[in-house]
Amino acid sequence: MARWLxxxxxxxxxxxxxxxxxxxxxxxxxxxxxxxxxxxxxxxxLVFYYHSNEGKDIVGIAEVVKExxxxxxxxxxxxxxVDLKAVKPFPTPVTLSAIKSxxxxxxxxxxxxxxxxxxxxxxxxxxxxxKLGGL
DNA sequence: GCCAACGTTGGC
DNA sequence: GCCAACGTTGGC
Numbered sequence: 001m002a003r004w005l006x007x008x009x010x011x012x013x014x015x016x017x018x019x020x021x022x023x024x025x026x027x028x029x030x031x032x033x034x035x036x037x038x039x040x041x042x043x044x045x046l047v048f049y050y051h052s053n054e055g056k057d058i059v060g061i062a063e064v065v066k067e068x069x070x071x072x073x074x075x076x077x078x079x080x081x082v083d084l085k086a087v088k089p090f091p092t093p094v095t096l097s098a099i100k101s102x103x104x105x106x107x108x109x110x111x112x113x114x115x116x117x118x119x120x121x122x123x124x125x126x127x128x129x130x131k132l133g134g135l
Numbered sequence: 136g137c138c139a140a141c142g143t144t145g146g147c
Numbered sequence: 148g149c150c151a152a153c154g155t156t157g158g159c
Contacts (some may be wrong), residue, residue, distance in 0.1 A: 009157090031142075052157060096158080115141060115156050 003121040004041060005048040005058070005110060006084070015049050015059045015089065023085035027071045030079060034118035039068045041082050048121060048129065049086075050110070057093040058129060062086055091134035104128055 006026065008014065018024055029038055041047075045064040051057055066083035073079075099105045105128075106112075109119040121129075 007157090056158075113141090114158065117156085 002040065002042065002045045003047070003123060003126040004037065004045060004064075005050055005119050005121050006062070007050045007052045007117045009053045010051045010055055011053070014051065015086070018049065018060075018062065018084070018086045019089075023065055023083055025081055026084050027073045027079075027081040029071070029081065029118055030074070031115075031117060034116060035080060037118040037120060038080050038082055040120075041067060043067055046087065046126075047084060048126075052117075055093070056096040058090065058099075058133065059093045060086060060089040061135075088135070092132070094129050094133045098132060099129070102128075102132075 010016075013024070026038070029035060041064045043064055043066070047062040047064065048058045049060045049062050051059055062084040064082055065085045068080035068082050070077070071079040071081035073081075096110070099108075100111055105125055108121065108125050109116050113119070
């Protein structure tokens with residue numbers, strides 16, 4: 001099972017919004033690299049939920065509940081989306097600054113490619129971040 | 136609010 | 148197919 005991270009600006013769609021809705025369509029992703037990651041997602045894969053701009057922290061874990069299918073919000077009709085559901089929040093959200101200051105995470109895309117909105121998370125980094133967050 | 140990094144667009 | 152101009156993301 002693969003592990004991932006998605007970003008969302010909480011002012012647009014926050015973790016609390018996802019909890020309220022239970023599940024949601026993860027649409028609007030246009031970057032080709034991020035699209036490739038969406039396509040590779042499988043049902044049951046777990047996903048860190050990161051708040052960009054405000055918060056700048058990983059606040060919860062979501063799960064892929066529908067594999068990639070056409071994103072009808074794309075006027076060009078090229079994009080895919082998946083469905084995500086909320087699984088559980090972090091007792092202690094893990095901040096970007098904590099991740100950046102920890103050498104174990106120096107090579108993950110969150111640190112090296114700050115603009116990538118859907119990205120894979122290596123297993124070791126996943127486990128370490130879960131511990132930092134109290135899970 | 137600024138701006139660096141990065142993608143995309145479109146003229147040639 | 149190149150690349151300059153432009154737009155966007157997202158950390159600071």
